[in-house]
Amino acid sequence: MQSELLREDPMRFPEERPRPQRSRTDCPILLSPRLVLRAPHEDDIDALAHLANNANIATMVSRMPHPYTVADAADFVRRTNAGTIGKCVYAITKADTGAFLGCCGVEPHDDGRTAELGYWLGEPHWNKGYATEAAQALIDMAFRTRDIAQLDARCRVMNVAARRVIQKCGFQYQGGGMIGSLALGGMVPVEWFRLDRKTWISLRSWGGGR
Numbered sequence: 001m002q003s004e005l006l007r008e009d010p011m012r013f014p015e016e017r018p019r020p021q022r023s024r025t026d027c028p029i030l031l032s033p034r035l036v037l038r039a040p041h042e043d044d045i046d047a048l049a050h051l052a053n054n055a056n057i058a059t060m061v062s063r064m065p066h067p068y069t070v071a072d073a074a075d076f077v078r079r080t081n082a083g084t085i086g087k088c089v090y091a092i093t094k095a096d097t098g099a100f101l102g103c104c105g106v107e108p109h110d111d112g113r114t115a116e117l118g119y120w121l122g123e124p125h126w127n128k129g130y131a132t133e134a135a136q137a138l139i140d141m142a143f144r145t146r147d148i149a150q151l152d153a154r155c156r157v158m159n160v161a162a163r164r165v166i167q168k169c170g171f172q173y174q175g176g177g178m179i180g181s182l183a184l185g186g187m188v189p190v191e192w193f194r195l196d197r198k199t200w201i202s203l204r205s206w207g208g209g210r
């Protein structure tokens with residue numbers, strides 16, 4: 001499980017440095033039965049800072065600093081909408097109230113055939129099916145609008161909830177590895193999963209997926 005909540009930090013892991021500017025025009029608003037996925041904006045800053053300032057979240061994603069401040073949230077929103085983060089990042093919000101729940105995104109790999117899925121939810125919103133619902137909407141968008149062969153997802157070995165979401169979305173286990181954790185200041189073991197286009201086509205109705 002990844003996140004693009006980054007600080008401007010010279011000690012950031014090399015793969016986490018901001019990418020060149022890109023446009024968000026290829027990141028359409030996404031709708032699901034209970035959620036709206038849209039670009040983060042300034043009205044999200046307070047809720048973002050409140051939910052993200054949680055070690056239970058920061059230690060489970062690779063790119064979230066801890067503590068996480070209002071300044072971090074404001075910087076994240078600014079850079080996301082300027083396109084300097086380098087991935088298609090969404091705020092996950094409730095369709096009925098507009099409440100901010102967390103973030104998700106998809107980032108292309110350099111091979112041109114693969115993209116990577118990432119997401120996080122604020123702890124008050126866990127165990128309600130929101131992560132699966134958001135992930136499925138993002139997966140559908142990625143395969144329908146991008147010429148990719150597969151999506152990857154990674155989670156910490158100890159993150160049972162994230163693994164369950166990934167598997168419910170049809171990803172298959174590929175192996176293990178290590179990835180940098182900004183919050184922990186070192187490397188942590190992760191599991192790597194993959195969903196190919198053929199499997200997505202067979203599952204895209206998401207019957208019983210939640």
